Amino acid sequence: MSDAAALLAPEELEARLRAIGAERYHSLHPFHRLLHDGKLSRGQVQAWALNRYYYQARIPAKDATLLARLPTPALRREWRRRLVDHDGDGGRPGGVERWLALTDGLGLDRGYVTSLAGLLPATRFAVDAYVDFVRDRSVLEAVASSLTEMFSPAIISERVSGMLRGYPFVDAATLAYFTPRLTQAPQDVAFALDYVKAEARTRAAQESVLAALRFKCDLLWAQLDALHHAYVVPGAPPPGAFRP
Numbered sequence: 001m002s003d004a005a006a007l008l009a010p011e012e013l014e015a016r017l018r019a020i021g022a023e024r025y026h027s028l029h030p031f032h033r034l035l036h037d038g039k040l041s042r043g044q045v046q047a048w049a050l051n052r053y054y055y056q057a058r059i060p061a062k063d064a065t066l067l068a069r070l071p072t073p074a075l076r077r078e079w080r081r082r083l084v085d086h087d088g089d090g091g092r093p094g095g096v097e098r099w100l101a102l103t104d105g106l107g108l109d110r111g112y113v114t115s116l117a118g119l120l121p122a123t124r125f126a127v128d129a130y131v132d133f134v135r136d137r138s139v140l141e142a143v144a145s146s147l148t149e150m151f152s153p154a155i156i157s158e159r160v161s162g163m164l165r166g167y168p169f170v171d172a173a174t175l176a177y178f179t180p181r182l183t184q185a186p187q188d189v190a191f192a193l194d195y196v197k198a199e200a201r202t203r204a205a206q207e208s209v210l211a212a213l214r215f216k217c218d219l220l221w222a223q224l225d226a227l228h229h230a231y232v233v234p235g236a237p238p239p240g241a242f243r244p
Contacts, residue, residue, distance in 0.1 A: 038166015043244020105174030118242030
């Protein structure tokens, strides 16, 4: 069979991408089920927010490494917009600052959060692996790895409603990070999905797109594995990590 004959139609490629999320997105992880159902202690929620900060803080670095390699003005404009969404523009706060407002609202010291002193080792390794992936792989794979955003609006809505219902120490101001993402994420997805469907012109390229999304889902899952092992199942956080 020729490569052209084996090529997936754009609609089939999108369907396979969405199937990866249905199977692997971290909304299915037991830790997230506990988080969204109001079953965690304040300290466990703090541990989640503190470790997730590192992911949020490294997203701009990830996008900047990609921006440097993008070949067209349209692509560079898109990734500049994403940098502003996360870093802010000097006047309005971006996602990183809004996440720090979340950790503030949970009672964590901001200096401690930004020092990264309390991170789980697996959090650091997983997030750094994502930044390295986007830096070192093809532009097509790097863009495809961002497509976990396809699945985030549903998880955000569930997270906000569940946490407001389940935790008396959380309010709407604490969770304000998530409101802009309900509109930003679909915009991000529309661009990236159109790009990978147009630019994955061989079956091998399409398979690399699918593999990139599986990789991203796996590293998000790995972060929750670490949280669950350190703070939920019997045991203890590793030396140096945050202790509620």
